[in-house]
Amino acid sequence: MDANKTGALIRRLRMEKGMTQRQLAQELLVSEQAVSKWERALGCPDTSLLRALADLLDADVCSILSGEMHVSRKDGGNMRRIRFYVCPVCGNVITAAGDARISCCGRALEAMKPAPCDDAHQLRLTPMDGEIHAAFDHSMDKTHFISFIACVGYDRVLLVRLYPEQGGETRLPYLPRCTYYIGCSRDGLFTFRS
Numbered sequence: 001m002d003a004n005k006t007g008a009l010i011r012r013l014r015m016e017k018g019m020t021q022r023q024l025a026q027e028l029l030v031s032e033q034a035v036s037k038w039e040r041a042l043g044c045p046d047t048s049l050l051r052a053l054a055d056l057l058d059a060d061v062c063s064i065l066s067g068e069m070h071v072s073r074k075d076g077g078n079m080r081r082i083r084f085y086v087c088p089v090c091g092n093v094i095t096a097a098g099d100a101r102i103s104c105c106g107r108a109l110e111a112m113k114p115a116p117c118d119d120a121h122q123l124r125l126t127p128m129d130g131e132i133h134a135a136f137d138h139s140m141d142k143t144h145f146i147s148f149i150a151c152v153g154y155d156r157v158l159l160v161r162l163y164p165e166q167g168g169e170t171r172l173p174y175l176p177r178c179t180y181y182i183g184c185s186r187d188g189l190f191t192f193r194s
Contacts, residue, residue, distance in 0.1 A: 003041040007066025011039040013057035027056050062101065079152050083111035084181060084189055093148050095157055113188035114181060121182050121190040135169040150181040
């Protein structure tokens with residue numbers, strides 16, 4: 001933690017929120033002098049305060065610690081740049097339409113890198129009643145299963161969450177010219193275009 005950078009960021013974010021040092025101190029149950037010391041790089045917040053401080057300033061703990069806000073380049077939310085993140089602790093599936101710093105369960109997550117579908121990760125797609133019936137032969141046991149299938153169009157993402165011991169099929173809304181993503185609990189992310 002660089003006290004100068006962290007202090008400058010705390011001051012900037014506090015001012016953006018229209019808060020005084022006193023108001024921030026009262027919310028955190030610390031003295032006004034403590035906030036002043038942080039902002040003047042004469043000390044750093046106690047680790048027990050970081051989560052509350054980050055929440056009050058609409059930042060994340062990593063940004064407070066590094067003293068830098070990482071702003072993603074605006075790309076208009078282009079779905080062609082979609083990234084998938086899966087938490088190894090709770091299994092949460094998170095998507096972002098570009099570069100992002102994502103964390104879950106206290107861990108920074110890396111974007112999954114999609115590979116072309118192989119023989120073990122193929123979908124059979126059949127149009128059915130205005131939807132797509134997606135079937136696969138992949139195992140669905142508790143240690144190795146398809147955790148999600150996502151259909152990504154030019155302006156939307158439709159994600160179906162799958163669970164162990166579920167059958168090897170699901171229905172997806174029809175999207176013309178979409179890209180499919182298959183998330184495997186063991187082997188990672190696979191993709192193909194329809």
